[in-house]
Amino acid sequence: MSKRISGKGETMIEVKHINKNYGKHKVLQGVDFTVEPGQIVGILGENGSGKSTLLTILAGLQKANSGFFNMDGKNLIKNTKLRNDLVAYVPQETPLITELTAWDNLRMWYSSDKLKKELKDGFLAMLGIDQFIKVPVNQMSGGMKKRLTIGCAINSNPKLLLLDEPTAALDLVCKERIYTYFEQFKRQGGSMIIATHEVQEIELCDKCYILKDGKLDPYKYDGDIPHLIGRL
């Protein structure tokens, strides 16, 4: 299984002063936070609060009006090739090519040899993708699709996973499988930023932020759901 290289304690990821406007509407206003290696950061907030916008900016899908996104001191907003290698984005909806099988989808991202190896004893095996490798995507369950999406996303051995509501509408067994993978990814030194509404995912996070009115506030979840709802 691939190892990630950043050492614990070193500030790996810095998100600074991100601003994003849609016309006059200020979606993000001076968003700042840091993520250390092996850390999971949860972004909480109501629907439409800007969580997905933040992730798509970090994934390079749209430009911020201003701000920085650095990893190990390197500016990933300017260096798109480096960002494509170091950052993997898993959107909320299925990004897979539905007419094709799991193998076909994965082959787009992996060489044949690497794919076989990963399916045998790598992250793809951990995600259980080998069990439905020949199944067309349009015949898969939501959980299979999500696992396959993650499998496609991590082909470049990324240091940071951006996950937009990764287990929304999945059953408990599937969620557990994905959480197990998250733990493994974390143990390997990988970091994650998760936009979520799921309590189980919040519990997985090392730190959480609430995104409200375009501003990011730190939040310590202590199991008090009514309090959390009040903050949102």
Added chain:
Amino acid sequence: MIRFKDYLLIQYKRIFKLLPGIVAMILVVATLLGAAGIAIVNSDAYKAEQQKYKLGVVGDTDNEMISLGINMITTIDESRFMIEFVEFEDMESAQEALRDADISAFIVITDEFTDALNAMTNDSKLKYYATSGQKGISNVMMDEIASIATNVIVYSETGICTLRQIMKEKGYAKDVRHTSINDLFMIYMFALVSRTEIADITELGLSDGLSTPAYYFAGILLFFMMLLSFCAISFFLGQKNAQFQFMSSKGITPPYQVVAEYIPFLTINAICTAVTMGLIFAVTRMGLFSMDEISSDQSMGILNISFHLIPVCIMFSALGFMIFEILIGVINKILVAFMLYIGMGYVSGYFYPKTVFPGIVQTIGEHLPSGVAFSYMADVLTDENVGRHLLIMFAYTITFLLIAILVRKQKLK
């Protein structure tokens, strides 16, 4: 990082999963269209419908020019806008026929008119009679003059092609050749029927100098090629913005996405066009279809046309891609694209000679992608230089793809 080639191959894999159904659909539609076309052209109802107006003629028709005109119209004019002249001995019998609705109107050729015609002057008028229930005689004549002009040329098309070919071989320029051919017929028509009080004929009804079979061949084929993009519409279904976002986050940005998806789409359209041309080739080999423009070797001519359809296929595929990229939902895609294609085909003269439209509409029609494709095909069929139209089609293709890329970029947000 994923390479462009990998994404292209995966798109090919996608679209070729749809290929058997697409080809089957093309074969069915093309066969039905062909069968319907042959049935219509050979049906008695179609022939009966061709007789649109009957005009009575009273007076001296022994004059050489008048008899020539009447003979020409009654013997060679078999198009939908045919005018039939019925000769009457006197006005009373003509009036009776008019009252019985056996004729639409009648014309009295006076001695003064005959004298003026012989002198090639323009100082005498024909006398026209029509009932109030009939369409106004002036309108009838306007229509008929246009029809006569069209049909005279339609049934002289072999002569036109021959004349044009001879002039071309003798080294005459394109403009000179067209002008000469037009002038020849204008003189003919003006001498027969076009007196300034009736109408001033400025158009001959031809479209880009093509014969009737070639004109309809080009129009219907190009329209069919636009419709071919529907066959691969399922290629555009099931794609979600998340997919585009995911690809983009992996380095396959919108320009790469669009080009990698456009190429397989173009391939499918090219295959569909090849299948269609194969059917036309078979029909030509069976002798069911021929054109003066490729009279020397019909089969080779069809192959030559097929080769020259490639740029048209490239442009129409880009147009279809752009439309399907912009529109959301299968119903929207089909409905809007179909309406657009019908409109473009209509004003570009696919279904009716564009000379019937006002000047501004003609100009717009000629400059639309469909109009450029038609002019290009006309040049191909008449063996003219196609360079200018190729360049315009290339520019259109690039424009359509750029628009598709912009739309794709918007979908990432």
